[in-house]
Amino acid sequence: MTSLETLIKQGRKEEIWTKYCGFLDLSIDEFMEIQERLLLEQIDLLGKSMLGRMLMGDVIPTSVEEFREIVPLTTYKDYLGYLDVQREDVLPRQPKTWCHTSGRTGEYKFKWVPYTQEMYDRLAEVVVAAMIMSSVNRRGDINLENNDTVLLTTAPPPYFSALVTRATDNHAAVRFLPPLDEGEKMGYAERVQAGFKQAMVKGLDYFYGISSVLVRIGQQLEEGGTGVKLSKDMLDPRFIIRMGIGFIKSKLQGRALLPKDIWKVKGIMTGGADSSVYSSLIKEYWGRDPLEGYACTEGSLLACQAWNLNGMTFFAENDFLEFIPEAELQKERENPDYKPKTVLYDELEPGVYELVFSNFHGGIFIRYRVGDMFEVISTSDPEINVNLPQVRYYSRTSDMINLANFAFLTEKDIWFAMEESGVEYNEWIARKEVVDNRSYLHLFVEVGPENDLGEEEIRQKVKDTLYKINDDMKSIEEMLNYDPLKLNILNPGAFQAYMEYMRSQGADLAHTKPPHMNPSKEQLGILIKDRKFKSD
Template sequence: MTQLGELFAQGKVEEIWDRCCGFIDLSIEDFMKIQERLLQEQLELLKKCELGKHIFNGATPTNSEELRRSVPLTTYADYAPFLTKRRMDILPKRPILWQYTSGKNGEYAHRWAPVTARQMDEVESLVWAMALFSSCNKRKDINIRPNDAVLYGMAPPPYATGTIARCFPHEKFNFLPKVEEAERIPFEDRVKKGFQMALSEGLDYCLSMSSVTVALGNRFSQSSGKISMKFLLSNPKAMLRLLKGKIKAKLAGRPMLPKDLWKVKGLMTYGIDGSVYREKIKEQWGRYPLDFHGCTEAFLIATQTWDYSSMTFVPYMQFFEFIPEEEAVKSWRDTSYQPKTLLMDELKPGNYEVVITSFHGGPFVRYRLGHLVQITSLRNEALDIDIPQMIYLTRVDDQIDIAGFTRLSEKGIWQAIENSRVEYVDWVACKERVNNTPRLHLYIEPKDNTTQTKEEVTASIHEELKKVHPGYADLESFIGLMPLDVTFLPKGAFKLYKIRQQNAGADLSDLKPPHLNPSAGDLAFMLNTPTKVTVKQEEAVKV
């Protein structure tokens, strides 16, 4: 059992708060001192290993100033020859596990990243912090209890979210299903089983992807009356909970929602769709989700606190540098250009690309994540947090530029679709040229109950895009261009795409096409989807 687990078993929850949540009480000066100290420890480790010598290329930096002056920015291509082969002999510290995310077409199937024991310890503290933040209303308002029921809806190892779930002190809680079992069964089966267990055993916390949280709410409101009678007869607690939920929903004059069944203490979600689905999750579950930002290479970068607004950076996992957006875009277009970076205490509100150097024996040095974030303020005045506040925007290198007026992000397009109230299954978008005019072409699969015409959907989403992207609105007001085209995809397009990927043995992250700029082959497949999906195929894709 870990030290934090022992403290929890002894009921010393305030000490857990101090250890895990204390970073929100740091001054920016103290934040930077921690960053510099941990960086200097990491630089000494890098100087002694093959990977560090390769990246340093003769340089011997001892602090952040020397590092920024003597070592160029890096991308995964600089590490791929070593990390894709999972070589442990060249690393600053020997890892205890490896995790991955999707790779680059034609170059490497996955981006692998090693995880050290010290990193796991730090992640454990941060997972505790998020659990505490998700269920409190002020500092040291501690509502977490032993044996609280936790719905486990994260992607399994070797994805980073599976590592995060392992770091959660799951032996002290009632995970639905148990982590050991969850990691042995397919993701969709796990979510379904966890949901059924929650009907019987109750639910206090939900740890899941934002889209899974919404999908659970949608599916339950649509099919709560179809729950197996055999299951209900063998689970009287589930039957009683369901009956009470139906009464609440009927009195409210709407379909049953998760909040009719459970009064959850906290929701912890991740994904670029977190802010897109924020209000929908609140409507379904009765409280806002606590969102956090991280990735395979950087683990946890920042987390919301109990005001559920912008995120607070965490100082313990990596050293932060920031490239102003204009400089970042310029350098992605011209790979020979080396932009200058700013440190955390040099920031002003605005948009920046995040650059990280791993701590605790991790491999990455001045590594460009490609993540564009917005610094919303230099501190959280309401909660007296003296650390810059951020929200995640998009990937710098994956946006759709329309006529130089606006760069449309996945998140922005998604938000406009959600705000339009169009009933849809999923969507993809790409930039096309029609009669030498740039167009944003949105391919969307409408739900069965959609009554809007393609023209009505186009007009509705166009109006919402103008609200989300001021530059998009300028296209119409300045040059009279309405650059949106909408095509309805056939019914079942995304389901059959998923079946095709599953049959090909694709990873969980590749079961859907990318929202922005899908390949011509993927787009052609969905456009030519048969209009009917067989019952067998329907069953294959149910969550």
């Protein structure tokens, strides 16, 4: 098999496009054929492994239908005792490496995930697909070149993002800035700074990672700092020329120096709920719209946008895809014993779904609920002639609050913080709010009769406790330079009034209280009726 490097060298654009981006040309039947075949191979592998048999039950399914009928849906809890201690003897295939989740505060410190050689190889191929599409404006075009530079902004091993970088480094002849061996030894901030320093000399072609980092760099430059300390590299003619041209460009346009003046970035790839929030800022600072993808440690890179940056398309060969429709989720919410039914990729209609996937290529996750929801925006994209369902990331299924992809807060976290803060309170609710492209945790608290603290004092106390129990929350302020907590005190008896109002409206007993996490605007409206906030 000819390597990507050689294909690029020989200018075999058509082959490169077909190999990496050809999945967009699959018909839905071809897509499902790939899904079915690889699932049957996977079932065979799982049937031969201890953990696979344990999760699938006594009867080994022989078809897709049986698989969906017999095998129960799983969560990470079902794998505890095996994956958390990295037991390889129970897995379908010998893993090449293990990695774990990053940055999420959940029930486990880390979720360890095994990756086989095939999964690793596939990961690299889909990352390259995303790189190619992030840097072109039309079908069949290839702007990816050997020796292109990629800013290293990912976490070190064994985080999944490091695996993405390693796999890409093995597969494509790109140069990471700083080089992986050096960068992985550095701390995050140091690595990013070293990368930008080198990019000043060597140029910057691609970036993938967290949107907020790109925005922050843009802001820093706009505010007049490069974040790069004086060094002998600044004497490099390439540095001088690059900065000189950038400076002239910015001056000609009568504004501050921006990254797009210094670099002509070919492609930017981001992921997560905040990607769309920051995309306009990224475009403003970097001169290029980011391409959004969806990846998770347990399932690899599962979907990405095409070059027109509309909906994301799922890859057919990484995981077997199932989706739980919202109506089924509602049934489950009403009756926790209810087993929600799934639909397949070819059965998707516009609407909101929870993703369920099963790894291919000897992975271990079976009918796994990763907890992410997608909105199907259409069943095809006629603009670019793609006949596969188009989705966009919707939210986490659980009641987590995701702040700028840095911090994930659970109901338990906030409750704990309220308790530990020493504030005398009756009840609270929490909402995520986005103001000026910044994500905030907005708490509404009904204080108790003995409370003698003011709003700001309470906010400070809750913030201090939250920062103690959730480092990531703290890093938002450090990295992104803003305070992510807002807090308002509700009128006394606000929750009682809410309940009475709901009762008067004939609401079911279960619905007379607002949910703690992310109540709807309507629910909040009832709760804060007649309340005037300082910020109003």
